[in-house]
Amino acid sequence: MSAFERALLVAAREIAAERRHPDGLVAALTFTALLVFLESLVLGPGRAREPASASALFWIALLFAATLIANRTFDRELEDDAIDALLVIGGGRDALYAGATLAVGLVLAIVAIVGGALSIVLLDLSVSLAGHLALVVALGLLALPTVIVLATLLALRVRARVALVPILSFPILMPQLLASTQGAAAALSGDPNAALGWSGILAAFALVYGVLGLTIVPAAIE
Amino acid sequence: MRRVPQIASLHDATVVLDDRAVLHEVTLELGPGLTLVRGINGAGKTTLLRALAGLTPLARGTRDVATAPLFLGHRPMLLRGLTARENLTFLATFRGQVSPDVPAALRVWGLGPVMDRPVERLSAGQRRRASLARTDTEQVPLVLLDEPFAELDPDAVIRLRAAINSALARGQAVLMATHMHHELDEFASCSYVIDEGRLKPL
Numbered sequence: 001m002s003a004f005e006r007a008l009l010v011a012a013r014e015i016a017a018e019r020r021h022p023d024g025l026v027a028a029l030t031f032t033a034l035l036v037f038l039e040s041l042v043l044g045p046g047r048a049r050e051p052a053s054a055s056a057l058f059w060i061a062l063l064f065a066a067t068l069i070a071n072r073t074f075d076r077e078l079e080d081d082a083i084d085a086l087l088v089i090g091g092g093r094d095a096l097y098a099g100a101t102l103a104v105g106l107v108l109a110i111v112a113i114v115g116g117a118l119s120i121v122l123l124d125l126s127v128s129l130a131g132h133l134a135l136v137v138a139l140g141l142l143a144l145p146t147v148i149v150l151a152t153l154l155a156l157r158v159r160a161r162v163a164l165v166p167i168l169s170f171p172i173l174m175p176q177l178l179a180s181t182q183g184a185a186a187a188l189s190g191d192p193n194a195a196l197g198w199s200g201i202l203a204a205f206a207l208v209y210g211v212l213g214l215t216i217v218p219a220a221i222e
Numbered sequence: 223m224r225r226v227p228q229i230a231s232l233h234d235a236t237v238v239l240d241d242r243a244v245l246h247e248v249t250l251e252l253g254p255g256l257t258l259v260r261g262i263n264g265a266g267k268t269t270l271l272r273a274l275a276g277l278t279p280l281a282r283g284t285r286d287v288a289t290a291p292l293f294l295g296h297r298p299m300l301l302r303g304l305t306a307r308e309n310l311t312f313l314a315t316f317r318g319q320v321s322p323d324v325p326a327a328l329r330v331w332g333l334g335p336v337m338d339r340p341v342e343r344l345s346a347g348q349r350r351r352a353s354l355a356r357t358d359t360e361q362v363p364l365v366l367l368d369e370p371f372a373e374l375d376p377d378a379v380i381r382l383r384a385a386i387n388s389a390l391a392r393g394q395a396v397l398m399a400t401h402m403h404h405e406l407d408e409f410a411s412c413s414y415v416i417d418e419g420r421l422k423p424l
Contacts, residue, residue, distance in 0.1 A: 001318050013312050017303030020340060076302055080341075080349070085299040088275050089290045089317050 003098075006091055010099025011106070014073055018107055024072030025107050028065035032115040035061040040122050048123045055184035058119055059140065059177055065111045066144050067165055069104050070152045078156070087221060097153060097217040101210070104145040112137055128190030136183035136195055139202035143176050146209035154220055176205045228253055229363045229395040230274060230291065235283035237269050237419075244269045246419045247283065252364065252395045255411035256386065259399045259421070266419040267399035268296065271366045274397065290317070291364035296372070298353040302342040306333055306352035309341060314359045327358035331381060347373050354378075357385045365389055367398040 001009075018024060039057045040048045047053055077083040077096075086092040116137065119125055127133055151169035155161045183198030230252045237245035244266050252274075261267050272278040273285065275293035293299075300309040307324055314322035328337040331351040341349055350373045357365060367386075371379055389396050390409070398406070407413060413424040
């Protein structure tokens with residue numbers, strides 16, 4: 001079995017567990033929906049509709065949603081020491097990182113679709129370049145879990161993991177968050193070149209952090 | 223105490239947890255057969271097994287295990303949200319076992335009617351049985367069992383003894399940590415006692 005097949009197997013397992021008990025998804029959806037709703041109330045309809053504000057809050061919501069989903073995923077792994085069964089087997093650590101990243105990314109995609117639809121409806125957003133926006137969101141969703149899952153795994157056995165993961169990951173994610181926000185804002189306001197440029201940067205982030213995670217994780221998980 | 227062929231070994235292994243050495247310069251070589259490790263609570267039995275499984279890093283010494291062992295710890299090590307069948311199928315597939323008959327293994331352990339129930343809805347004893355059924359679905363050279371009789375009813379104890387005998391008949395090495403079940407001594411090729419992290423032949 002190849003490393004990729006193992007990662008897919010782990011991702012399928014995580015998705016199956018999340019499907020039966022969608023705690024992470026429900027928490028992330030609730031949080032994202034509330035944030036979009038509050039955004040329209042606090043900023044007022046005029047400012048909330050601005051591409052920069054709308055996309056910034058959208059990505060901030062996804063950032064916290066990714067943290068919630070990743071934490072729930074690994075809470076489940078730690079219950080009954082389920083994670084140890086995987087770590088004992090050769091290739092288990094790489095597969096756990098890659099599989100969990102894929103699974104968190106997939107659950108996050110659901111949150112992004114619902115959060116995006118809510119933003120468009122509640123804030124009455126006009127999307128100038130839907131295809132470019134989809135590309136930016138897809139690449140942003142690839143890049144985000146690579147760092148969040150890595151930070152969650154590094155802080156796996158730490159009691160204050162819930163607090164530590166944002167502290168570890170958010171500074172690293174700042175450039176990425178900026179690229180996602182700028183890219184989405186460019187797609188909303190109809191600037192295709194800027195949207196594609198930021199998409200390229202996001203693709204590079206996904207690649208670099210994915211490779212970094214696969215390099216660090218085997219030695220770092222305890 | 224050396225046996226051939228060797229399946230796994232620890233040489234001068236020291237494990238330090240929370241600035242305290244919980245395993246001191248342990249040397250252990252395992253070949254096919256049953257090896258028992260006895261010791262009181264906190265003596266270092268679990269740490270020894272986790273060190274052999276590669277779950278606890280060694281501060282000093284070396285670990286040599288050719289194939290990833292099957293380690294069954296205190297807890298069932300099954301993912302909540304999945305059924306017993308899904309858990310065992312996943313683990314056997316991940317390990318590359320060819321067509322493991324998971325339903326048959328679970329039925330042998332008396333879990334036929336509940337194998338498609340999420341594991342969090344099983345009793346502690348049923349979860350333990352499901353976990354031990356992995357000895358049938360993941361047949362690897364080294365099996366590490368940490369207090370495997372805990373939470374088992376008399377029927378499951380009989381079933382576990384049969385599973386251990388099957389593993390021994392297949393030529394597997396079984397290392398069991400327990401402070402009970404002295405009747406197993408007669409089947410053991412080797413017995414050790416561990417005291418304050420120091421391993422001595424019994």
